[in-house]
Amino acid sequence: MDVLIAVIKIVCALIWFLTLTLYLTWLERKESAVIQDRVGANRANILGLRLIGLFQPFADAIKMIFKEDFVPPFANRFLHTIAPFLSFFFVAITIAAIPFGDTLIIGGRSINLQILDLNAGLLFILAMLSLGIYGIIISGWASHNRFTLLGSMRGAAQLISYEVALGLSLIGVIMVYPSLRLQTIVAFQGENLFGWIPRWGILLQPLGFLVFFFAALAETKRVPFDLPEGESEIIGFFTEYGGLKWGLFMMTDFMEIIVVSCLVTTLFFGGWQVPWMAADGFHFPWGGTWLLPHGVVVLFQLAAFNLKVFFFCWLQILIRWTYPRFRYDQLMDLGWKLLIPLSLVNIVGTGVIMGIVK
Amino acid sequence: MIKALEYFFEILRGAVITCRHFVVNMAFHILKVLGFKVKRRGAVTIQYPEEKKEIARRHRSLHRLMKREDGRPRCVSCMLCMTVCPSECIFIEASEDPDPEIQKVPAKFVIDLSRCCFCGFCVEACPEDAIRMDTGKIEVADYSRHNLVYDLDRLLQ
Numbered sequence: 001m002d003v004l005i006a007v008i009k010i011v012c013a014l015i016w017f018l019t020l021t022l023y024l025t026w027l028e029r030k031e032s033a034v035i036q037d038r039v040g041a042n043r044a045n046i047l048g049l050r051l052i053g054l055f056q057p058f059a060d061a062i063k064m065i066f067k068e069d070f071v072p073p074f075a076n077r078f079l080h081t082i083a084p085f086l087s088f089f090f091v092a093i094t095i096a097a098i099p100f101g102d103t104l105i106i107g108g109r110s111i112n113l114q115i116l117d118l119n120a121g122l123l124f125i126l127a128m129l130s131l132g133i134y135g136i137i138i139s140g141w142a143s144h145n146r147f148t149l150l151g152s153m154r155g156a157a158q159l160i161s162y163e164v165a166l167g168l169s170l171i172g173v174i175m176v177y178p179s180l181r182l183q184t185i186v187a188f189q190g191e192n193l194f195g196w197i198p199r200w201g202i203l204l205q206p207l208g209f210l211v212f213f214f215a216a217l218a219e220t221k222r223v224p225f226d227l228p229e230g231e232s233e234i235i236g237f238f239t240e241y242g243g244l245k246w247g248l249f250m251m252t253d254f255m256e257i258i259v260v261s262c263l264v265t266t267l268f269f270g271g272w273q274v275p276w277m278a279a280d281g282f283h284f285p286w287g288g289t290w291l292l293p294h295g296v297v298v299l300f301q302l303a304a305f306n307l308k309v310f311f312f313c314w315l316q317i318l319i320r321w322t323y324p325r326f327r328y329d330q331l332m333d334l335g336w337k338l339l340i341p342l343s344l345v346n347i348v349g350t351g352v353i354m355g356i357v358k
Numbered sequence: 359m360i361k362a363l364e365y366f367f368e369i370l371r372g373a374v375i376t377c378r379h380f381v382v383n384m385a386f387h388i389l390k391v392l393g394f395k396v397k398r399r400g401a402v403t404i405q406y407p408e409e410k411k412e413i414a415r416r417h418r419s420l421h422r423l424m425k426r427e428d429g430r431p432r433c434v435s436c437m438l439c440m441t442v443c444p445s446e447c448i449f450i451e452a453s454e455d456p457d458p459e460i461q462k463v464p465a466k467f468v469i470d471l472s473r474c475c476f477c478g479f480c481v482e483a484c485p486e487d488a489i490r491m492d493t494g495k496i497e498v499a500d501y502s503r504h505n506l507v508y509d510l511d512r513l514l515q
Contacts, residue, residue: 031380033401034379034380034383034384034387034400034401035376035379035380035383036379037379037383037400037401037402037403038401038402038403039401039403039405318373318376318377318380319373321376322372322373322375322376323369323372
C-alpha cells in the first residue's frame with residue numbers, strides 16, 4: 001500500500017511537472033506576445049478548434065519527436081547522446097523534494113504531499129541543480145566543436161560563480177529556519193509575526209531573497225544571463241543538437257524555471273501556506289474564524305502553492321522579455337562583486353540581528 | 359555607487375514598462391473575451407488570411423488590360439510600356455487592325471510576373487490608358503513559373 005501511494009505520488013508530481021513545463025512554452029509565447037502588443041501562436045488546432053493556441057505545445061512536441069536524430073560524424077556518439085538526458089534528469093529529480101502541501105489524511109492514513117521527505121531536502125535540491133552542469137560540459141565536449149566547447153565553458157564558469165552566491169544567500173535562510181527539511185521550513189512560515197503578518201521568509205530575509213532570486217535566474221541560463229546558449233548571436237553549448245535532444249535541453253530550461261519558482265515559493269513565500277490558515281480553517285487576526293473540513297484545507301494549500309509557483313514563472317518570463325543580455329564581464333562582476341558580497345553582508349546582518357533578538 | 363543606483367532604477371523602470379504593457383493589453387483581451395465592446399484592441403496584429411486590411415486606392419496590384427466598348431483591347435501596341443519596363447517583363451507582338459483610326463492591335467501581350475517589379479511605369483507610360491494596376495489582387499504566388507506568365511486573355515479578364 002505504501003509503495004502504491006509512493007507510485008501515485010510520483011506519477012502525479014511528474015504529470016504536474018511535465019504539463020507545466022509544456023505549458024510554460026505556451027505561456028512564454030503568449031506572454032511575450034502580450035507584452036509586445038502581438039497575439040502570439042494561435043494557429044495550432046484540432047479539427048479547427050484553436051482554443052487560443054493551447055495545442056501549440058503538442059504540435060511542437062510532435063514536430064520534435066519526428067525530426068531526424070542526427071549525431072555529427074565527428075562527435076563522441078555515447079557522450080553526445082547521454083548529455084541531454086543527464087541535464088534533463090538532474091532537474092527532473094529535484095521535484096521529488098518539493099512539498100506540494102501539508103499531510104493529507106484519507107481513511108486514517110496520513111499522506112505527506114511530498115515525494116521524498118528528506119532531512120536535508122534543501123541540500124538535495126541544490127546538489128541536483130549543481131549536477132546539471134555536467135549535461136552542459138559533456139554536451140560541449142562531446143560535440144567536438146570548438147565554439148560549442150567555448151559555450152559550454154562559459155556556461156560552466158557562469159554556473160559555478162553563481163552557485164557560490166546561491167549557496168551563500170541560503171545560509172541566512174538556514175540560520176533563520178530551524179531545519180533543512182522543507183516541510184519544517186514551510187510549517188515554520190505558517191505562524192504569524194506580531195500576531196497578524198504571516199511569517200514568510202521574504203520578511204525575515206529580504207536581502208537573502210534578492211540575492212537568491214538573481215543567482216537562481218542566472219542558474220536557469222535564460223536571457224539576461226543566457227551567455228551559455230546565446231540562441232541568436234553567440235554559439236552555445238547545444239549547437240550540434242537537433243530534434244528531441246535539443247528539445248530536452250529546452251525543456252530543461254523551462255523545468256529549471258519551475259524548480260526555481262518552487263524553491264522561491266517554499267523558502268521565501270510560505271510554500272503551501274495560505275495566510276492565516278491553520279489545519280482546521282482560517283483564523284483571522286481581527287478575530288473571525290472560518291472553519292473548513294480537512295479536504296478543503298488541503299485543496300486550499302495546493303491551490304496556494306500552485307498560484308505562487310505560477311506567479312514566479314510569470315515573473316521570470318517577464319524578466320526574460322524585458323532585459324537584454326549581459327556582457328560577459330558584467331555578468332562576472334554582478335556575480336562576484338555584487339551578489340557574493342551582498343550575501344556575506346546578509347549572513348553577518350542576520351547573525352547580528354538574531355543575536356540581538358535573542 | 360550613485361551610478362550603480364541609477365542603473366538599478368532604470369532596470370526597475372524597464373520591468374515596469376513591460377509589466378504595464380502586459381497588464382493593459384491583457385485587460386483589453388479579457389474585456390474582448392467577456393464580450394465588452396472596447397475601442398482599443400489588445401494587439402495590433404491583423405490575422406491575415408481571415409482578416410485583410412483594405413488596400414489603398416493607389417496601391418499597385420496585379421495588372422489588367424482595359425477593353426473598348428466592343429470588347430477588343432484598348433492597347434494599340436505602341437510599345438511604350440515594353441520600352442519603359444525596367445525589368446523587361448512585357449512582350450508585345452503587334453498586328454494590323456482593319457480600323458484606320460486604331461491601326462494596330464496586340465496579337466500577343468505577355469507580362470512575366472516572375473520578373474515584374476510592380477513599379478507601375480507601364481501604367482504611367484500608356485497613352486491609351488490601356489493597362490492599369492488596380493485589380494486589388496496581391497496574392498499572385500504560384501507553384502510553377504509558367505503559371506506566372508500572364509497572356510492577353512488572362513490580362514483582359
